[in-house]
Amino acid sequence: MKNINPSRMTFKLEFGQMVSGGTVNPNTGARMKVFKPSFSTFAGQWSLRMSDTLSLAGLGITDAVVFFVRHREDITGDMLIKKDGIIYKINNIAYDDGLPPDGFDLITCTREVSKHG
Template sequence: MASKHTSIEIARMTFKLEFGSYTPSGKTNPNTGEDILEFAPQFKKWAGLWNLTQTEQLTLAGAGIKDAVVFFVRHDKNITSDLTIRRGEKLYTIDNINYDDGLTADSFDLITCHHEVTKHG
């Protein structure tokens, strides 16, 4: 069975993404008294950027997902929507994962996410 993402080229996987979650940092916010959470990476994967069509962009905007970015990675069942992604200094919330079947060596997953914006104030 062929991969459903046959137009993906491994040569376009030019950066690594870190997948992880937020954990207590051991520090307390002096204004609120709450624990400060920090990103804790669990594993890394080579990735590339998937270009969205105009129709896909409109569909995501209609679902309330703004400034969406789609990464592609080799199929990995350990990637779930409860994880956070870090690329460089930016953190991304996963909105959707289009899993490939994983039955062939060229299986890829498409991960739709948006950049997390830290609000201060």
Template sequence: MVKNLNVARMRYRLEFGIDESTGKKNPNTGKAIKGFNPHFTRYAGLWTLNANQAITLAGANIKEAVVFFIRHDLQITSNYKIRKGDEIFIIDNISYDDGLSTDGFDLITCHREVVKHG
């Protein structure tokens, strides 16, 4: 799919994980507090969307879309969330490369998770 990308653009270290119990309890309710728990990391770069892709994502109600490219890796599924710095992203789609060559890359389309309080 995406061949011969410049690996020098892979300057972000993404954490892939899921929301799990942090071992802490909410003092007001006594319920367990869930938080992002990283399982593994991968280097990634940002993929620039063309106008057609941006319009398609907007039509699917995916706002603030970001596309990362990583080395081909079938371990990454849409069950994971991504943390980049202080931001958490929800995976919307993964376009896996065929993985037949050593220069295979996958595209991960995601959007920023918005935490609603109150």
């Protein structure tokens, strides 16, 4: 994705995985999962067009948010994203061609639902 103004990158995203933490769930005895960041990077939020919203709705993806970051090959679809204490699941990554210095990736995400029990 070209022609993105880097000054729109106003916050940081943490990329990582959920791992077993030190806290034990008193109801089940299992260790509770916590987010463990691998790295963070500056990002911005991308506005979806109406056609994009309809396409995502057709795939069953509602309440989607799209972030843009500088092109990074180490961002993969099995990672989770944390922003302002909220965990997001990556649904799709539109990788740029990777030509520095103006390559950006678009990451479509949905809010991760916590499961208790």
